[in-house]
Ligand code: SF4
C-alpha cells in the first residue's frame with residue numbers, strides 16, 4: 107500500500123511542474139488565449155482549408171474541365187459540368203463547378219490530381235454558415251475565394 111501511494115504521488119510531480127511552469131510563463135508575459143474572431147491562431151504551413159480555383163494571367167479559369175479532381179475525390183463532393191471552350195488553347199472549360207464543403211474531408215486529393223495546377227486548398231477555415239447551401243461553393247465563389 108505504501109509503495110502504491112509513493113508511486114501515485116511521484117506520478118503527480120510532472121503535472122505539478124508543468125502547471126507551475128505555465129503559471130510562471132503567464133504571469134511574466136506569455137499568454138495562451140487569443141481574441142477570436144478578431145485574432146486567429148496561425149495555422150501550420152500546409153494546412154488545408156477551403157478551395158480556390160486559380161486564374162491564369164488573362165483572368166481565365168485555369169481549369170480545363172478534365173474531371174480528374176472529381177474522379178479522385180473520395181468524398182464525391184465535386185460536381186463539374188464541362189462545356190466547349192471559347193479559346194483555342196483548350197478543348198473544354200467548366201460550365202459549372204461545385205464543391206460541397208460539408209462533405210469534403212480536406213484530404214487534398216483534388217489538388218494532387220489536377221494536371222493544370224488549377225485548384226488549391228487555401229488556409230481559409232471559416233466553416234460557420236446558417237444554411238447548408240451556403241457551404242456548396244459554385245464556380246464564381248471558388249474563383250474568388252481569397253482571404
Ligand atoms: S479535399 Fe478531398 S474530399 Fe475535399 S474536394 Fe478535394 S478531394 Fe474531395
Ligand code: SF4
Nearest residue numbers: 169170172173175220
Ligand atoms: S483536375 Fe484541375 S483542370 Fe481538371 S477539372 Fe479539376 S480543377 Fe479543373
